[in-house]
Amino acid sequence: MKILFIFTGGTISTTLDGNVMKVDKDKPYALIKAYENKYGMDFSYDCYSPFLELSENNTCEHLDKLCSCVMKYANQDYDGIIVTHGTDTLQYSACALSYTLGSNCIPVCLVSASFPLSDANSNAIYNLHSAILFIKNKLGKGVFVPFKNTKDSFIKVHRATRLLPSAPFSDEVMSVKDQEYGRFFSGPNNELLFTKNPKYLEKQDEIPPFAPCFLHSHVLFLHAHVGMSYPTLSQNIKYVLISSYHSGTVDTKSKEAREFYTLAKTQGIKVFISGVENGNVYESATEFYTLNLTPLPLSPISAYIKLLLISSQKDTDKLYKSLGGDL
Known part of the structure; x- marks a missing residue:
């Protein structure tokens, strides 16, 4: 060996x-x-x-x-x-x-x-x-x-x-x-x-591996918290990723949150929410699609790294394709 x-x-x-x-x-x-x-x-x-x-x-x-x-x-x-x-x-x-x-x-x-x-x-x-x-x-x-x-x-x-x-x-x-x-x-x-682990399951790779090209300036990574101050969206930002609360939720009600999501939509910036499972959801999550919020079933860091790699290709469909056992 x-x-x-x-x-x-x-x-x-x-x-x-x-x-x-x-x-x-x-x-x-x-x-x-x-x-x-x-x-x-x-x-x-x-x-x-x-x-x-x-x-x-x-x-x-x-x-x-x-x-x-x-x-x-x-x-x-x-x-x-x-x-x-x-x-x-x-x-x-x-x-x-x-x-x-x-x-x-x-x-x-x-x-x-x-x-x-x-x-x-x-x-x-x-x-x-x-x-x-x-x-x-x-x-x-x-x-x-x-x-x-x-x-x-x-x-x-x-x-x-x-x-x-x-x-x-x-x-x-x-x-x-x-x-x-x-x-x-x-x-x-x-x-x-x-x-x-008999309970561990993963899909086969559905897409080929990425070339190593990590464009950090194109992804804004935020973590949901109470009293959140939303940053200015600079011109180089292509995607926003928000790490959700443990139940797969983020604020969809406050004036500040809704204004931020609306601004992102106006500027053509996609907003993703990590850590969201399929199944029953809280009422706050029913507004995700109306507010330009796209849920992802990935862990926060996996979603962030995948977005960094995707930002050079502009193909967000790959977020939902299994790679490296992420899904």
């Missing part, structure tokens, strides 16, 4: 300097060494780093670089690719990779950590071990995120396009409806065993 490690930074690549965590260019190799010391090394590997950055500083340029890099090596002689990444923007990069690779490529696993490698509380080695076993045992194609949450005794493996935004003050990684792809758990001899 041969694996490519792609290092991008994040907590998993940091050193604690006093009370400040800083990216350390030597830390990624320390991660591999720590893994070898614990589990041995029964595979060959190569390493590459397109950039090293704390993930909160990532931009669309970083997404372009990362996706172009992984796409280049995904068709070479590797059984899988492991991308080390920070947890703050893990979901964005995971989703971007999924939409540019699709779900029929070699397994690509993003590995992160809740604490630096030197911290006894770090889950870095657990997450890395799960990624390696996932690739070794050919447990899935496409992009995945194995991550052990602090409260769990098992490691969840998430489909990249199903990830939810992280909650404040929490380092937990969660999937939509808490339905991850599968789990690794300890067997009778402390070996990790994998079980596929």
Whole structure:
């Protein structure tokens, strides 16, 4: 087996300097060494780093670089690719990779950590071990995120396009409806065993993967909140995405909200609402179409990343076509 490690930074690549965590260019190799010391090394590997950055500083340029890099090596002689990444923007990069690779490529696993490698509380080695076993045992194609949450005794493996935004003050990684792809758990001899989630369902890819072209200035991403102030719509904005409340609702009654939606419609700007399921709806949602609001059954980050990619093609029908297991 041969694996490519792609290092991008994040907590998993940091050193604690006093009370400040800083990216350390030597830390990624320390991660591999720590893994070898614990589990041995029964595979060959190569390493590459397109950039090293704390993930909160990532931009669309970083997404372009990362996706172009992984796409280049995904068709070479590797059984899988492991991308080390920070947890703050893990979901964005995971989703971007999924939409540019699709779900029929070699397994690509993003590995992160809740604490630096030197911290006894770090889950870095657990997450890395799960990624390696996932690739070794050919447990899935496409992009995945194995991550052990602090409260769990098992490691969840998430489909990249199903990830939810992280909650404040929490380092937990969660999937939509808490339905991850599968789990690794300890067997009778402390070996990790994998079980596929029987409730997890996804469609086959209905459209080809996108070329990595993330035009951030064309998408305005808003989050529904009480007393919302609606921004000015600049000329370069093509789409507005509003992350809904948990019940798939947004304000459709206030004067400010209705004026914003009307202005967007007048300027030919489509407004999408993420996190909206089919089925029964609240009365407020019955006005979506009247107000130029289009519901999407995608997670907020998946909808945002897909819109970034679509904004260069102007084909919003692709939002409703499955790619990378998003639907």
